[in-house]
Amino acid sequence: MELTANKFKANASKALVDAQLQKALGNVEKGFIGKRQKAADALPEFEALRDNARDIKNHVLAHLDLYLEEYERKVTAAGGHVHWAETAEDARRIVLDICKKANARTVTKGKSMITEEIALNDHLEANGIEPVETDLGEYIIQLRGEHPSHIIAPAVHLNKEQVEGDFRRVHTHLDKDRDLSEPVALLGEAREVLRQRYFAADVGITGANFLIAETGTSVIVTNEGNGDLTQTLGKVHVVVASIEKIVPTLEDTSQILRVLARSATGQDMSVYTTFSTGPKREEDPDGPDEYHVVLLDNGRSAMLGTEYQDMLRCIRCGACMNHCPVYHAVGGHAYGSVYPGPMGAVLTPSLNGIDETGQLPNASTFCGRCESVCPMRIPLPKMMRHWREREFERNLTPAVARYGLKAWAFFAKRPKLYRFAVSFGMPLLSLFGGTSRRFHALPLAGGWTRHRDLPAPEGRTFLQAWAQREAQKQEPAR
Amino acid sequence: MSARDTVLAKIRSSMRVSGSEADRRKAVASRLEDSPRGIIPARAQLPKAGQVDLFCTMAEQFGATLKRVGDYKDVPAEVAAYLRSRNLPAEIRMGADKRLTKAKWDSEKNLEVRPGPSDGGDLAGVSHAMAGIAETGTVALFSGQDNPTTINFLPEHHIVVLKAADIKGDMESVWTVVRKHQGKGEMPRALNLVTGPSRSGDIEQTILLGAHGPRALHVIVVE
Numbered sequence: 001m002e003l004t005a006n007k008f009k010a011n012a013s014k015a016l017v018d019a020q021l022q023k024a025l026g027n028v029e030k031g032f033i034g035k036r037q038k039a040a041d042a043l044p045e046f047e048a049l050r051d052n053a054r055d056i057k058n059h060v061l062a063h064l065d066l067y068l069e070e071y072e073r074k075v076t077a078a079g080g081h082v083h084w085a086e087t088a089e090d091a092r093r094i095v096l097d098i099c100k101k102a103n104a105r106t107v108t109k110g111k112s113m114i115t116e117e118i119a120l121n122d123h124l125e126a127n128g129i130e131p132v133e134t135d136l137g138e139y140i141i142q143l144r145g146e147h148p149s150h151i152i153a154p155a156v157h158l159n160k161e162q163v164e165g166d167f168r169r170v171h172t173h174l175d176k177d178r179d180l181s182e183p184v185a186l187l188g189e190a191r192e193v194l195r196q197r198y199f200a201a202d203v204g205i206t207g208a209n210f211l212i213a214e215t216g217t218s219v220i221v222t223n224e225g226n227g228d229l230t231q232t233l234g235k236v237h238v239v240v241a242s243i244e245k246i247v248p249t250l251e252d253t254s255q256i257l258r259v260l261a262r263s264a265t266g267q268d269m270s271v272y273t274t275f276s277t278g279p280k281r282e283e284d285p286d287g288p289d290e291y292h293v294v295l296l297d298n299g300r301s302a303m304l305g306t307e308y309q310d311m312l313r314c315i316r317c318g319a320c321m322n323h324c325p326v327y328h329a330v331g332g333h334a335y336g337s338v339y340p341g342p343m344g345a346v347l348t349p350s351l352n353g354i355d356e357t358g359q360l361p362n363a364s365t366f367c368g369r370c371e372s373v374c375p376m377r378i379p380l381p382k383m384m385r386h387w388r389e390r391e392f393e394r395n396l397t398p399a400v401a402r403y404g405l406k407a408w409a410f411f412a413k414r415p416k417l418y419r420f421a422v423s424f425g426m427p428l429l430s431l432f433g434g435t436s437r438r439f440h441a442l443p444l445a446g447g448w449t450r451h452r453d454l455p456a457p458e459g460r461t462f463l464q465a466w467a468q469r470e471a472q473k474q475e476p477a478r
Numbered sequence: 479m480s481a482r483d484t485v486l487a488k489i490r491s492s493m494r495v496s497g498s499e500a501d502r503r504k505a506v507a508s509r510l511e512d513s514p515r516g517i518i519p520a521r522a523q524l525p526k527a528g529q530v531d532l533f534c535t536m537a538e539q540f541g542a543t544l545k546r547v548g549d550y551k552d553v554p555a556e557v558a559a560y561l562r563s564r565n566l567p568a569e570i571r572m573g574a575d576k577r578l579t580k581a582k583w584d585s586e587k588n589l590e591v592r593p594g595p596s597d598g599g600d601l602a603g604v605s606h607a608m609a610g611i612a613e614t615g616t617v618a619l620f621s622g623q624d625n626p627t628t629i630n631f632l633p634e635h636h637i638v639v640l641k642a643a644d645i646k647g648d649m650e651s652v653w654t655v656v657r658k659h660q661g662k663g664e665m666p667r668a669l670n671l672v673t674g675p676s677r678s679g680d681i682e683q684t685i686l687l688g689a690h691g692p693r694a695l696h697v698i699v700v701e
Binding site: 024027028030031032043044045048049052056059062063064065066067068069070072074078083084085086090134135136137140153154155156158159160163183184186187188191194195199213214215216217223224225226228229232233243248249250251252254255257258265267268269270271272273274275276277278279280281283284285286287295297301302303304305306 | 480481482484485486488489490491492493494495497502503505506509510513514515516517519520521536540573594595598613614616621622623626627628630631632648649650653656663664665666667668669670671672673674675676677678679680681682683684686688689690691692
């Protein structure tokens with residue numbers, strides 16, 4: 001997709017007045033937060049498992065080169081092929097070559113963010129190969145020519161009436177008078193339509209939640225079963241995965257699985273967790289004849305050893321965006337990048353550079369909910385702050401913000417002047433606050449007051465309150 | 479330089495390592511060798527009888543239906559009863575697993591047992607699981623002639639037979655079973671962990687059963 005991250009503010013303004021979108025976004029809070037909390041509460045070891053999941057991934061990142069070599073050795077021993085891709089372009093070329101060798105006309109796809117990252121569908125289409133998304137949400141947005149607005153719920157920005165409209169527009173071979181008013185009817189129709197496609201496809205492409213070094217295995221975690229049909233029924237199975245998906249052992253995979261589904265959908269286990277190792281074997285009656293893994297770097301190796309390394313622990317559960325007040329307000333498309341929400345605000349600048357993406361790490365209130373629910377304990381607000389610092393250093397911060405910060409810094413560096421200014425500024429503001437104690441409009445603060453009131457200052461200033469607190473603390477000692 | 483060498487060189491340069499450090503190599507080798515089990519939830523560490531009960535409770539909680547029978551010879555009757563209760567034709571698709579084929583299918587005169595992988599036209603398929611996981615009510619299925627993978631996903635109804643003795647408390651114990659069958663570091667081509675019937679929440683976050691895989695999962699536990 002075209003990167004429009006630096007139009008975040010404009011995109012967000014549009015999203016806020018989009019009634020359809022606002023209705024659909026209600027499902028994010030309703031659908032995810034309570035379920036995650038319930039699942040986490042039901043497992044007393046959940047917090048300890050989060051710690052262990054973090055430690056496993058830290059161990060992997062510290063030994064990534066060695067685990068990748070071991071993983072490759074095991075895939076090859078199982079009869080599979082490993083292809084290394086330095087860039088998105090390399091990965092696209094490799095996948096296209098595999099498809100061409102298989103004389104593929106259509107390929108089915110399991111849900112995969114990495115193939116969104118490398119814009120694989122456009123590349124296949126441009127080369128005469130039809131990609132068919134099979135995850136229900138991905139299928140819907142493919143019909144609409146859109147991109148996922150959420151990493152695990154790609155069509156969360158839509159309402160069922162919109163889906164009905166798309167199905168009627170595209171599935172013209174079906175009875176015009178059929179009833180599609182309920183989601184169950186829509187699901188049934190997608191199931192029927194896609195069943196034919198699995199059998200017709202020459203190649204099945206999936207992502208991977210994990211790559212296991214011990215056994216050379218790729219793992220996908222799904223609820224629908226579409227990923228499994230994709231990788232079982234095609235003659236060729238292509239796994240596209242980034243280098244940090246490695247885990248050492250089957251046991252390590254189990255540890256992380258315990259926090260993945262709970263953090264994502266609030267399930268103890270997703271319905272299908274599938275471990276694939278190599279192509280069809282001699283005695284096998286089903287499975288693909290060829291098994292390929294495309295290992296993608298695309299900027300990740302450069303994150304190692306930097307303040308952004310922790311981001312490579314991410315397992316793409318979506319909990320950060322499910323709990324993000326900014327995401328709730330504007331949805332995923334406003335971010336204008338493949339990965340939305342807090343994880344995207346950190347990862348996108350790493351992959352695409354801060355020049356093109358500076359608005360993303362600023363699209364946060366730093367409330368800290370993302371970090372508090374991240375199963376891998378990724379310090380997302382801290383890393384967004386690092387990006388803001390990079391942005392400031394490179395003079396990319398907008399002029400108004402820079403002057404504002406400079407003005408504030410002028411006073412902050414002169415405590416006496418600061419206190420003097422505050423000592424009559426605050427009472428003045430308080431006075432103008434009137435009986436409502438709120439401002440509906442303020443000079444220079446229109447961006448704030450257009451959407452909400454600014455409370456008028458009340459009582460003592462922070463410094464006064466602090467001084468009094470300190471004085472009280474010392475009293476008993478006297 | 480090949481793409482492989484470039485990527486590995488970039489990783490090593492970022493991490494300021496060469497790849498030949500003895501301590502790093504040893505850390506990797508011993509983790510792969512020892513495969514530490516990590517944190518096992520207390521609920522998965524029950525005595526055997528408790529594990530079977532927990533498996534049944536969890537499987538039903540996550541949307542499977544379940545029946546406990548005394549012996550393999552009771553399986554055909556239970557399969558036939560399941561098909562009748564769902565108004566399904568008396569036909570099943572089934573692999574070559576001896577534990578299943580040796581059951582007395584003759585006792586169900588009207589039941590047609592079609593061997594081999596599913597071609598997509600089957601309404602019901604029967605598989606034998608390699609293990610069960612009590613912690614989450616999950617069944618573990620290995621690919622191969624005995625239990626073709628297509629049977630796990632194409633039929634509308636998936637009936638899974640599981641020996642009570644093969645039910646383990648936690649997921650990690652399934653890896654012990656895998657290593658016993660395949661050897662350390664080896665896997666079947668496909669290993670499916672299945673927890674309940676296929677589902678989707680992609681339209682308005684409303685959970686619906688029967689997305690692309692089976693609409694129903696029925697587990698028969700053989701004591």
